[in-house]
Amino acid sequence: MGLLDGRTAIITGAASGNGAAIARLLAAEGASVALLDIDGGGAANQAAAISDDTGAPVFGARCDVTHAADVEAAVFQTLETFGRIDVLVNNAGILLDTPLPGLDMTAWERTLAVNLTGPLRFIDTVAPAMIAQGEGGAIINITSIGGSLGFASYAAYCASKAGLMGVTRAAALALAPHRIRVNAVAPGIIHTEMTRGLYADPAALAEITAKIPLGYVGEAVEVAKTVLYLACDLSSYVTGTELTVDAGYVAQ
Numbered sequence: 324m325g326l327l328d329g330r331t332a333i334i335t336g337a338a339s340g341n342g343a344a345i346a347r348l349l350a351a352e353g354a355s356v357a358l359l360d361i362d363g364g365g366a367a368n369q370a371a372a373i374s375d376d377t378g379a380p381v382f383g384a385r386c387d388v389t390h391a392a393d394v395e396a397a398v399f400q401t402l403e404t405f406g407r408i409d410v411l412v413n414n415a416g417i418l419l420d421t422p423l424p425g426l427d428m429t430a431w432e433r434t435l436a437v438n439l440t441g442p443l444r445f446i447d448t449v450a451p452a453m454i455a456q457g458e459g460g461a462i463i464n465i466t467s468i469g470g471s472l473g474f475a476s477y478a479a480y481c482a483s484k485a486g487l488m489g490v491t492r493a494a495a496l497a498l499a500p501h502r503i504r505v506n507a508v509a510p511g512i513i514h515t516e517m518t519r520g521l522y523a524d525p526a527a528l529a530e531i532t533a534k535i536p537l538g539y540v541g542e543a544v545e546v547a548k549t550v551l552y553l554a555c556d557l558s559s560y561v562t563g564t565e566l567t568v569d570a571g572y573v574a575q
């Protein structure tokens with residue numbers, strides 16, 4: 324018996340890092356999973372590996388969350404393939420330098436398009452199917468400790484993640500009458516492609532590790548375990564909130 328037997332989940336940004344780990348864990352807990360990514364080949368490869376390891380029904384497809392037509396096609400494909408959608412994980416995200424002064428408006432607009440407008444569009448596209456099913460649902464947005472802490476070089480990223488928490492609260496209230504729960508997971512420093520630069524610089528890695536109360540950079544599966552909690556019935560009375568997965572970083 325898995326925690327998500329009979330459920331279907333969409334994961335964006337599932338070709339690597341946190342998204343791939345979330346897809347793998349949800350599949351291992353019995354979910355059918357659509358792995359979506361702007362890197363369609365990467366999503367297909369992850370899906371094949373997860374299928375081999377878990378036997379779960381999964382598929383991988385290209386979907387750029389900034390394109391409405393891609394989002395609509397991906398939701399349609401998921402419904403055609405699995406017949407229902409119970410869980411949406413808005414995980415796709417980018418981290419671009421936006422130092423001040425000297426703002427790069429292209430980087431600002433791209434960051435908001437991927438990290439903020441994309442998740443909002445996905446919620447808006449998936450919600451009608453969840454409502455029509457009449458059995459509730461779970462939406463999880465991947466925010467960041469950068470949504471509540473300031474990072475000097477990343478104004479756009481910080482703004483996008485703070486904004487996504489605003490979307491989380493509003494959507495939680497809007498969809499509560501349909502028993503669709505909407506929550507966020509805010510990772511701290513996690514070992515993924517996004518933080519590859521840290522691993523290339525031992526001094527920077529040692530400096531950041533010294534600031535993490537539990538004393539190590541997290542692994543993507545540690546984010547995935549919290550997403551699983553919010554996706555399944557263990558969190559049946561939880562909506563409109565953010566769970567921070569940061570080894571105590573923001574508690575300081």
Ligand SMILES: NC(=O)c1ccc[n+]([C@@H]2O[C@H](COP(=O)([O-])OP(=O)(O)OC[C@H]3O[C@@H](n4cnc5c(N)ncnc54)[C@H](O)[C@@H]3O)[C@@H](O)[C@H]2O)c1
Nearest residue numbers: 336339340341361387388415416467510512513515516517
């Ligand atoms: N790694 C960390 O330390 C950390 C910390 C806090 C929050 N996060 C968040 O976790 C999420 C996943 O990041 P990660 O660390 O796994 O990085 P990652 O770079 O490994 O994964 C991000 C994925 O999103 C995909 N993507 C990018 N733009 C896209 C688009 N327009 N449409 C669809 N897919 C797109 C990428 O191809 C990639 O597969 C992001 O939302 C990120 O902000 C990561």
